[in-house]
Amino acid sequence: xxxxxxxxxxxxxxxxxxxxxxxxxxxxxxxxxxxxxxxxxxxxxxxxxxxxxxxxxxxxxxxxxxxxxxxxxxxxxxxxxxxxxxxxxxxxxxxxxxxxxxxxxxxxxxxxxxxxxxxx
Numbered sequence: 001x002x003x004x005x006x007x008x009x010x011x012x013x014x015x016x017x018x019x020x021x022x023x024x025x026x027x028x029x030x031x032x033x034x035x036x037x038x039x040x041x042x043x044x045x046x047x048x049x050x051x052x053x054x055x056x057x058x059x060x061x062x063x064x065x066x067x068x069x070x071x072x073x074x075x076x077x078x079x080x081x082x083x084x085x086x087x088x089x090x091x092x093x094x095x096x097x098x099x100x101x102x103x104x105x106x107x108x109x110x111x112x113x114x115x116x117x118x119x120x
Contacts, residue, residue, distance in 0.1 A: 009041060011103065017034055021033050027066075027107075034076065045068065047066065051097055053096055063093055065093050071100070072099065074102070077105065079106060080109055082106050086104050090117055100120055103115070
């Protein structure tokens with residue numbers, strides 16, 4: 001599966017971390033490993049990026065995205081399976097940032113699992 005929206009290298013970094021670290025750790029371990037992998041690949045990123053939700057020009061809420069890599073929002077999970085709640089969370093992050101593409105990487109299952117979502 002190849003994408004031309006900047007996600008190919010990000011997905012490659014996910015598989016590298018999954019293959020080396022494996023499953024069973026807390027999300028923070030995978031976030032830190034992804035930082036190391038992004039840096040080693042020369043991929044620029046922001047981590048724990050605040051996202052404000054506005055209503056009539058007033059901030060009414062906020063979220064924190066695990067990563068923003070270029071124009072892609074990346075969320076890290078460590079659970080048995082991804083579900084609709086995870087997808088809804090990422091779609092809210094996309095709406096809040098104005099970005100179109102997001103990835104959810106799950107490190108908690110017996111095999112690698114990720115979702116690529118496009119908003120709009």
